[in-house]
Amino acid sequence: MSMARRRQLLLVVLFSVFLLQLLHLAESNHKHGHGRRGCGKTCKSTASCKKGLVCLQGECKDDPDKETTICKPLEPAPGQGQCRASGFLHAPKSSKGCKDCCQVGKSYPQFKCSPPVTKFTKAILTVNDFQPGGDGGGASECDSKFHSNNDLVVALSTGWFAKGKRCGRFVIIHAPSGKSVRARVVDECDSLRGCDAEHGFYPPCQPNLVDASPSVWRALGVSKNSDKFGWMDITWSDAQGASD
Structure with missing residues (x-):
């Protein structure tokens, strides 16, 4: 056998070994859930699963009793465009106890992005207390101040907030009724x-x-007694004439 032929055969063998190693690695990652915090790992008891997971049918999975979402696919929710979750925030060991506060043992999706901004960007309008001592938490990010709930002010999701680039700027909010503010x-x-x-x-x-x-909601003609108050589909757009 010529030297050139031997080299060709050696290259074929080495390439075959390389492919087998890749296939083994892919199978191992799928089996042990390396891509999603131990999800799918073979187990005999919950003790062998990572925190927040339980052993079900021989695999580490989300805890149905605690409604953990560690293994839930990071897919965009309805109305979120192509914005996918970037990870999960695990709730602390203690809870404040309010209805909508973080619950012990639960995990919550995190997002670095927001849906693309268009001429009329689809969004959900929620209500926030911007005053000191309210349920809105700390002072506003833009100016480190609290604001009266009688002011027409808003907070935007992280992607739309754009690291503060929209601070002080105005947006126009369009309600399904045709009213805008x-x-x-x-x-x-x-x-x-x-x-x-x-x-x-x-x-x-x-x-x-x-x-x-709350002032924004009033301007849109939605009272606190309305079943839409606190959660309503809207569209918004950047107002012409940057800031005040």
């Missing part, structure tokens, strides 16, 4: 952090929220 951006609705005093002990915000003062 011009409001100033003063804060970030943090989509990465939460479950602490600074964030009112609430989970991280969804990536598609416009968190508005």
Whole structure:
């Protein structure tokens, strides 16, 4: 056998070994859940699973009793465009106890992004208390101040807040009724952090929220007695004429 032929055969063998190693690695990662915090790892008891997971049918999975979402696919939720969760925030060992506060043992999705901004960007309008001592948590991110709930002010999800680039700028909020209002951006609705005093002990915000003062809701003709108050589909757009 010629030297050139031997080299060719050696290269074929080495390439085959390389492919087998890649296949073994991929199978191992799938089996042991290396890509998602131990999800799918073979187990005999919950003690062999990572925190927040339980052993079910021989595999480490989310705890159905605690409703953990560690293994839940990081897929965009309805209305969130192509914005996918970047990770999960695990709630602290103690809870403030309010209805919407972070719950012990639960995990909450985190988002670095928000859906793309268009001429009429789809969003969910929520209500926030911007005054000191309210359930909005700490002072506003833009100016380190609290604001009256009679002011037309909003907080935007992390991606739309754009590291403060929209601070002081105005957005126009369009309600399904046809009414609209011009409001100033003063804060970030943090989509990465939460479950602490600074964030009112609430989970991280969804990536598609416009968190508005009660005054904004009144301007849109939605009273506190309405079943839409606190959670309503809207669209918003950047107002012409940057800031005040």
